[in-house]
Amino acid sequence: MRLDAAERFERGDGNRMIAADLRVTVRSVERWRRAWREGGAVALESSGPQSPPRLGERQFAQRRGGEQCSGLVDRCGEGRGGRTFPNDPLKVCE
Secondary structure (H helix, E strand, C coil): CHHHHHHHHHHCCCHHHHHHHHCCCHHHHHHHHHHHHHHCHHHHCCCCCCCCCCCCHHHHHHHHCCCCCCCEECCCCEECCCEECCCCCCEECC
């Protein structure tokens, strides 16, 4: 998405138009444009995830189907006294 914006910067498109087309805030486009001016399109490339993964290697293997997964409770699973919490993040029970 940011690299699409870089192409649009080169064409001279305005921040508001880019933001509307990419469905992001004008402020985000302004930050991207500043980074683009200082470092080119390379400055807009992803630097990877900004936070560590929530699941460990064992849980990732279970989710991929490497082993039967009995310890995971999904987002709509029962928890806390039998009540369901559909907006809870994924919980891992050991």
